[in-house]
Structures are given as C-alpha cells and as structure tokens.
Amino acid sequence: xxxxxxxxxxxxxxxxxxxxxxxxxxxxxxxxxxxxxxxxxxxxxxxxxxxxxxxxxxxxxxxxxxxxxxxxxxxxxxxxxxxxxxxxxxxxxxxxxxxxxxxxxxxxxxxxxxxxxxxxxxxxxxxxxxxxxxxxxxxxxxxxxxxxxxxxxxxxxxxxxxxxxxxxxxxxxxxxxxxxxxxxxxxxxxxxxxxxxxxxxxxxxxxxxxxxxxxxxxxxxxxxxxxxxxxxxxxxxxxxxxxxxxxxxxxxxxxxxxxxxxxxxxxxxxxxxxxxxxxxxxxxxxxxxxxxxxxxxxxxxxxxxxxxxxxxxxxxxxxxxxxxxxxxxxxxxxxxxxxxxxxxxxx
Amino acid sequence: xxxxxxxxxxxxxxxxxxxxxxxxxxxxxxxxxxxxxxxxxxxxxxxxxxxxxxxxxxxxxxxxxxxxxxxxxxxxxxxxxxxxxxxxxxxxxxxxxxxxxxxxxxxxxxxxxxxxxxxxxxxxxxxxxxxxxxxxxxxxxxxxxxxxxxxxxxxxxxxxxxxxxxxxxxxxxxxxxxxxxxxxxxxxxxxxxxxxxxxxxxxxxxxxxxxxxxxxxxxxxxxxxxxxxxxxxxxxxxxxxxxxxxxxxxxxxxxxxxxxxxxxxxxxxxxxxxxxxxxxxxxxxx
Numbered sequence: 128x129x130x131x132x133x134x135x136x137x138x139x140x141x142x143x144x145x146x147x148x149x150x151x152x153x154x155x156x157x158x159x160x161x162x163x164x165x166x167x168x169x170x171x172x173x174x175x176x177x178x179x180x181x182x183x184x185x186x187x188x189x190x191x192x193x194x195x196x197x198x199x200x201x202x203x204x205x206x207x208x209x210x211x212x213x214x215x216x217x218x219x220x221x222x223x224x225x226x227x228x229x230x231x232x233x234x235x236x237x238x239x240x241x242x243x244x245x246x247x248x249x250x251x252x253x254x255x256x257x258x259x260x261x262x263x264x265x266x267x268x269x270x271x272x273x274x275x276x277x278x279x280x281x282x283x284x285x286x287x288x289x290x291x292x293x294x295x296x297x298x299x300x301x302x303x304x305x306x307x308x309x310x311x312x313x314x315x316x317x318x319x320x321x322x323x324x325x326x327x328x329x330x331x332x333x334x335x336x337x338x339x340x341x342x343x344x345x346x347x348x349x350x351x352x353x354x355x356x357x358x359x360x361x362x363x364x365x366x367x368x369x370x371x372x373x374x375x376x377x378x379x380x381x382x383x384x385x386x387x388x389x390x391x392x393x394x395x396x397x398x399x400x401x402x403x404x405x406x407x408x409x410x411x412x413x414x415x416x417x418x419x420x421x422x423x424x425x426x427x428x429x430x431x432x433x434x435x436x437x438x439x440x441x442x443x444x445x446x447x448x449x450x451x452x453x454x455x456x457x458x459x460x461x462x463x464x465x466x467x468x469x470x471x472x473x474x
Numbered sequence: 475x476x477x478x479x480x481x482x483x484x485x486x487x488x489x490x491x492x493x494x495x496x497x498x499x500x501x502x503x504x505x506x507x508x509x510x511x512x513x514x515x516x517x518x519x520x521x522x523x524x525x526x527x528x529x530x531x532x533x534x535x536x537x538x539x540x541x542x543x544x545x546x547x548x549x550x551x552x553x554x555x556x557x558x559x560x561x562x563x564x565x566x567x568x569x570x571x572x573x574x575x576x577x578x579x580x581x582x583x584x585x586x587x588x589x590x591x592x593x594x595x596x597x598x599x600x601x602x603x604x605x606x607x608x609x610x611x612x613x614x615x616x617x618x619x620x621x622x623x624x625x626x627x628x629x630x631x632x633x634x635x636x637x638x639x640x641x642x643x644x645x646x647x648x649x650x651x652x653x654x655x656x657x658x659x660x661x662x663x664x665x666x667x668x669x670x671x672x673x674x675x676x677x678x679x680x681x682x683x684x685x686x687x688x689x690x691x692x693x694x695x696x697x698x699x700x701x702x703x704x705x706x707x708x709x710x711x712x713x714x715x716x717x718x719x720x721x722x723x724x725x726x727x728x729x730x731x732x733x734x735x736x737x738x739x740x741x742x743x744x745x746x747x748x749x750x751x752x753x754x755x756x757x758x759x760x
Contacts, residue, residue, distance in 0.1 A: 276730040418581035425573030
C-alpha cells in the first residue's frame with residue numbers, strides 16, 4: 128500500500144460534492160438500494176431462460192460477495208466457496224425435512240456452515256498464498272465426495288428434492304434484499320479495520336505481519352465471513368430451485384466463483400455482480416452449448432487477468448479517470464499500470 | 475495386506491509422476507499448475523482417438539505423450555510467461571487454462587467416459603498371494619523409468635543443473651548467465667511429457683473423460699506439499715507415502731472416500747509440520 132494513495136488528498140473546496148464522506152456513503156447506499164429494487168423487478172418480471180439467468184446471477188452475487196472479502200480484499204484465493212454454498216443448501220434442506228420450521232432451518236444451516244468455515248480457517252489460515260488455494264480446493268473436493276456418497280442424507284449423485292419452506296414470492300423478495308444487504312455489509316467491512324488489514328495482507332503479507340497485523344486471525348475471520356455469505360445464498364438456492372444435486376456445488380463451481388471475482392475486479396464492491404453476470408448469466412442467455420461458453424469464459428478470464436489486473440470495473444474506472452477533466456491527483460496515483468494492478472481505493 | 479501395499483505403490487507411482495511435473499513448474503516459476511489435469515485428459519484422448527483410427531498402440535501412446543509436452547509448453551508460451559513477475563495472478567491463469575483445456579476435451583469428445591484398450595489389458599501378474607493387473611504393472615514400470623531418466627537429467631547434465639539453479643534462486647541464476655526463458659520452457663516440457671506418461675499409463679485402469687485427472691491432481695498437490703517444493707526425491711517419497719495412506723484408507727475404512735484420506739493427511743501435516751516433511755529451507759508454506 129503506497130502512502131500516496133492512502134493519505135487523504137487535500138482537494139480545493141467545492142470541486143466535487145462526492146468528495147465528502149457523508150455524501151459519498153449516502154450515495155453508495157442509495158445506489159445499492161436501487162440495485163436491489165432493479166433486481167427485484169427483474170426477478171419478478173422476467174420469464175423462462177432470462178428469469179433463470181437473473182436468478183442465478185443474484186444468487187451467485189450473494190455468495191461471491193462473501194468470497195470478495197477473503198479473495199478480493201485479502202488477495203487469498205479461496206476455492207471452497209461452492210462448498211459453503213452447497214452446505215447451506217443441503218443442511219437447510221435436511222433440517223427442513225426433519226420437521227424444523229424454515230427460519231430455524233436456515234439459521235441452523237448458516238450457523239453450521241459458518242462453523243465449518245471457522246474450522247477450515249483454523250487449519251488453512253496459517254498457510255501462505257498458493258497453499259491456501261490448494262488446501263481450500265481439496266476441502267471442496269472432499270465435500271463433493273461427501274455429497275455424492277452420504278446417500279441417506281444427500282440422496283447421492285442424483286440429488287434430492289427440497290420441501291417448500293418459504294413461499295416463492297418471499298424467496299424472491301429475500302433474494303433481492305440479500306443482494307443489497309450483502310453489498311452494504313461488504314461496503315462497511317471494506318471500510319472497517321478488518322478491511323484495512325485484509326488490504327495490507329494483499330499488498331504485502333510479510334510487511335503487514337511486521338507492522339503488527341494479526342495476519343492468521345484476519346484471514347480466519349475473512350474466510351469465516353465468506354462461509355456465512357455462501358451458506359445463506361445456498362439456503363435461498365435450495366428454496367427456489369426445489370431440487371439440489373452435488374453437481375451444483377463441485378469445485379468447478381468454486382473455480383467459477385473465483386473467476387467471477389477476478390473478472391469483476393479484486394475487492395471492488397460490484398465485482399460479484401459483474402463477474403457473476405459474465406460467468407453464470409451470459410452462458411444461460413447465449414445458448415452455445417456448455418463446453419463452448421466455458422472455453423469463452425476461460426479465454427476472457429485470462430485476457431482480463433493479463434491486460435486488466437484491476438478487473439473489468441478497474442479497467443472501466445481507468446477509462447473514466449482518463450476522460451475526467453483535470454482532477455487533482457497525488458503523484459503516482461494516475462492510470463499507470465503499476466499502480467492500477469492493485470487498486471487500493473474500493474469503489 | 476500385501477495386496478493393499480502393492481495397490482498403494484501403484485497409486486504412489488501415479489501421484490509421483492504427476493507431482494514431479496507440478497513441483498518442477500512450481501520450483502522454477504511459482505505457478506500452481508491446476509491446468510495440468512486438463513493436459514493429462516487431452517493426452518489420454520489423443521491416445522484414445524489414435525487407437526480408434528487404427529494406429530498401433532506404441533504409436534498412439536507416443537502421440538499422447540508428445541501431446542502432453544506440446545500442450546504444456548503452449549500454456550507457458552501463451553499464458554504463464556506473461557505473469558512471470560506477478561505470481562499472485564498465477565492461480566487465476568491456471569484456472570482459466572483449466573477451463574479452456576477441459577471444455578475443449580468436453581466439446582470434442584463429449585462428456586461420457588471412454589475405455590482405452592491396451593494390448594496388455596488382459597495380462598495379470600501373480601506373485602505369491604498378490605495379483606496385479608498388467609495395466610498397473612505397466613504404470614509402475616513406466617513411472618519408474620520416467621523418474622529415473624528425469625533424475626539423471628537433472629543431476630548429470632548441464633541442462634538439469636540449470637533447471638535446478640533456477641529453482642533454487644531465480645535472480646542468482648539469471649546473474650550467472652543462465653538463459654531463464656529456456657528453463658521455464660524446459661520445465662513445462664518435462665512436466666507435460668510426464669503428464670502424458672501418466673495419462674497413457676493411467677487411463678486404461680479408469681476411463682478417459684475430461685475430468686479423469688482432477689482427483690489425481692489434488693493428491694499430487696498434497697504430494698508436492700509433503701515432499702517439499704522443487705525436490706524430485708521428495709515428490710517420489712511423498713507420492714509413495716500418500717499412495718499407501720490412500721490405499722490403506724480405502725481398503726480398511728471406506729473405498730468411496732479414497733481421496734479424502736489424502737486430505738486428512740494434508741491437514742495433519744499442515745497442523746504438525748507446516749513446512750512440509752522434507753522441505754529444505756527456502757520457501758514458506760505457512
């Protein structure tokens with residue numbers, strides 16, 4: 128984290144209303160609320176293929192927002208997110224089936240998956256960089272094994288039906304609300320001390336440790352939070368879909384969630400929405416067969432990683448900065464690629 | 475018991491061949507090459523379709539192995555090369571490549587598994603009370619030959635010394651005038667060829683499918699952590715150890731959870747010995 132980007136830059140009075148924190152936060156909240164309303168309108172009005180695409184994008188956005196905490200802010204590639212998502216779906220379904228009321232089943236599922244995230248974190252939060260990726264990936268593979276083999280509970284590879292807990296209209300309302308609330312939580316977390324600590328880990332973990340950032344504990348907390356988000360998205364998925372199967376939660380899906388963050392832009396507020404739209408929404412809308420769309424996603428992802436390290440949102444904001452007339456900028460914080468590849472400012 | 479141990483050696487040889495490729499690439503370039511399982515699947519498919527078109531088995535196998543090498547070098551040329559100075563982006567590139575490779579296989583050959591027939595499919599080796607199919611014997615022999623050849627290459631030739639130098643310290647090696655680019659390409663070539671060997675040897679015991687190598691890749695990554703990075707000997711020892719653990723686990727506890735025992739082993743290692751079992755100094759795991 129370079130000091131130039133962190134230090135508040137003194138702006139001449141009256142350059143921009145958005146420079147004032149209170150105004151900016153309010154604007155962000157209003158924007159998030161508006162997004163939720165748009166999502167609700169789309170969810171209730173779109174039919175068929177488009178409705179399905181919209182639903183999946185909203186669900187994935189909730190789950191990937193959790194991933195955006197550990198992977199986006201902290202720079203730690205967690206490849207277990209689809210397992211948390213699946214955990215929420217399966218545990219809530221099983222609890223509902225055992226006769227629990229829906230609200231209790233949802234609470235139980237989210238709590239259990241959060242606890243699982245805590246355990247995974249206790250083991251792997253100490254590991255560095257790519258070992259963390261390998262460890263979480265392996266955890267995801269084991270969960271897939273369990274979902275396929277514990278047939279009494281999960282119904283095996285063919286999956287199992289889900290009892291109706293929430294009325295369909297309630298589920299849709301919850302979906303739109305969850306997306307907005309998820310964004311608000313991420314917005315708050317990224318501005319709290321936890322967010323600052325995660326950013327410092329992303330920039331230079333050794334340096335962060337030397338400066339007294341409790342790196343292992345911070346990563347642990349971030350991973351646990353990501354599990355909570357994933358579990359809640361899973362609860363909603365099960366309720367909407369009516370049937371769940373292990374193939375929805377394989378580590379291939381975890382890869383795609385990882386890809387969604389990279390495409391949107393690490394740590395960007397709206398990265399989950401943009402990324403989920405490309406990764407899961409577009410293949411639903413443009414019907415070219417499963418293989419082809421995934422190849423396209425792979426190519427787009429590599430090109431974005433190579434050319435736009437700030438993701439699509441990062442790239443757009445660079446373009447936007449370019450066309451903005453003479454805004455006072457601290458030296459070095461302009462659009463040079465060196466600075467751009469790890470944006471400290473979260474939009 | 476003897477049967478279980480022999481099965482463990484079979485699994486271990488397979489893990490070792492895959493893990494040595496991963497550890498070489500990680501050693502010189504710090505890339506966790508998730509794309510390796512896509513390369514293995516495509517190599518197996520090439521062998522399969524060459525056989526379908528009437529090529530004799532030796533030729534088909536050679537085609538598969540060469541495909542592994544070529545594809546692996548291509549991933550380096552087209553993608554990994556450009557993130558060499560930014561290891562944080564490497565997992566992302568690896569996952570993107572995996573998506574491309576596996577779905578290319580899915581697109582060309584379809585999702586259902588195919589059986590790869592080899593001339594030695596029916597052969598069975600009996601020693602004492604232990605039986606072992608010809609396919610498994612062939613894999614163990616192939617793995618041993620490939621690994622001995624590789625360790626001779628690494629320890630006895632100038633080329634191998636250069637690879638090891640880069641793995642130990644990139645900057646220092648560059649200062650000594652070692653052409654870096656060639657070592658990267660070489661590491662990917664070796665890894666790809668080994669992947670091809672693994673594909674040809676392993677496919678007859680399983681089936682050819684786009685996702686055939688996913689679980690092996692996971693186990694191979696555990697081996698890489700077990701054996702310490704960049705060490706061929708460590709990868710072989712770690713591979714055999716993990717093969718035995720998984721074989722014992724699936725024989726005495728539950729066969730459906732075979733690769734979960736690898737995960738348990740990984741967790742135990744990370745809790746007890748965060749630096750890996752045989753790691754020399756250098757990189758930090760935790």
